[in-house]
Amino acid sequence: MPGLQMSGALPRRKWRRKRETVSQAPFARGINFRTRHLMQDLRTLMPHSKADTKMDRKDKLFVINEVCEMKNCNKCIYFEAKKKQDLYMWLSNSPHGPSAKFLVQNIHTLAELKMTGNCLKGSRPLLSFDPVFDELPHYALLKELLIQIFSTPRYHPKSQPFVDHVFTFTILDNRIWFRNFQIIEEDAALIEIGPRFVLNLIKIFQGSFGGPTLYENPHYQSPNMHRRIIRSISAAKYKEKQQVKEVQKVRKKEPKTLVPHDPTADVFVTPAEEKPIEIQWVKPEPKVDLKARKKRIYKRQRKIKQKMDSGKTK
């Protein structure tokens, strides 16, 4: 492989990933299979990364900084799963730099059969950003952070010298969408390799895993709140129905006001003519109920048939 000189800018940048779970509690883990696969996929795509073990929930977040220093890394991606449903991701620049917390949604891993592309393991990626990243200061900060994390250093020992895939970061609907495409032809024909996910920014902190808040996303709604709202909508519907019913009940029980009899109302009332009294001396014919008759006939037939069948089998 050409160019294996260790240039000055070399292994200063290494990244690391961790996951969190309740290691001591007897109930189930916080991380599900999809998250685990996502982490594995990111490790495959970033040869400059080192994985770390699960962390105990009891420890505070700044412990991560120490672990980073021990492993000689200066960036960190930290995954955190809550309630077995929500996945949060921290991106941070380890010793003093800024960090950001995201909610991760719409995860699709490398192993999905719809992602048909493939790339060299450890090849350097091309990073493509939306122009919106340059417009707002918090996006500019995020862009720098993402560049420093996701780009593979040149001449890294585990990297391949080719550039054959591209990461896209796009801003849509106040979220960051991540896609990974393989470059097939020189005329920019692309196939998706995967994985893909969506990052919903929550907060940017000045320090690593702590420190004063630099930015808070006003469009962010915590997944709990989201679920709560959905539930309250359906609950509100039910409540409204109940309320209406109650009101009706109360109204029925109210004493009705008696309206005095109005003599003028009877003016146009004419009593009906008197009919002659008819006495039936003969019993009327029984009405023929066709349906009942049919049913009887059918039942009889069935019985006969059953008898014959049972006779045959005997």
Next chain:
Amino acid sequence: GSDSDSDNSLVTDRELQDAFSRGLLKPGLNVVLEGPKKAVNDVNGLKQCLAEFKRDLEWVERLDMTLGPVPAISGSEVPTSQNKAQRAVNPEDDFQREISFYRQAQAAVLAVLPRLHQLKIPTKRPTDYFAEMAKSDQQMQKIRQKLQTKQAAMEKSEKAKQLRALRKYGKKVQTEVLQKRQQEKAHMMNAIKKYQKGFSDKLDFIEGDQKPISRDKKAGAKGQQVKKRLGVLGCWSALHSAKRRYKNQKFGFGGKKKGLKWNTRESYDDVSSFRAKTAHGRGLKRPGKRGSNVSEQGAQKRPGKRTREKMRNRT
């Protein structure tokens, strides 16, 4: 219903009285609402932080590109304001969204490739370079299989659809053609019958019926078509072909055929079925039936006894 936060414990009576005297309180249930939550946006702090931790690496190390998506091929030069409106991709529309991501990646690739070539960074893997891929071969095999089955299923359904449509259409066409043929045949037969029975001594039906059976234009046109189709062949076969005449005589209409007298004067005088060659034993064209030797090569066969005696007596 409206959810109202009832945090009125925070507001003291004194304050309420003040507000009332100033006329700020209105009748009804007054609640303390929180103002809209102010999100922290420390722009200066952000910029400072960015300046601090930003690293000025060479572009080669970072390989980043910030570009909008490739414009659609159909769109021509549009002013920038329209461009922005166009760029507002609907995030709910999956296809549009993915296409915009794809085009953004394309734009980046197209912009970067020349630079990479300048810097002598390879983008194409040589064919003899074998290295581990991000997805294992097994995985790629699975993917290929899935694609194949999908394709096969699609083709099958397409074929089935086409077959169904074809069958329907074919059936329709078949019935039409049969009916048409039947009609033409009936038409022709009627006309021939009439001619044979002597009701009309004109052979107009061959050229196309002038006396229409149904008096609309379509029938007339059909007559023309019939004429065209039958044309010369029909005319010939109806009148001149010996085979036709024989068959007409034997199987055609017009009187009793079997049980007629045979040895009448007319039948005796009728020498039309005399073939000289057959009578003299020549002209048989069936190979292999004339014995083993094929010595008769256009030459005559050895004449019979009587003919030989005659020849002898002549000379």
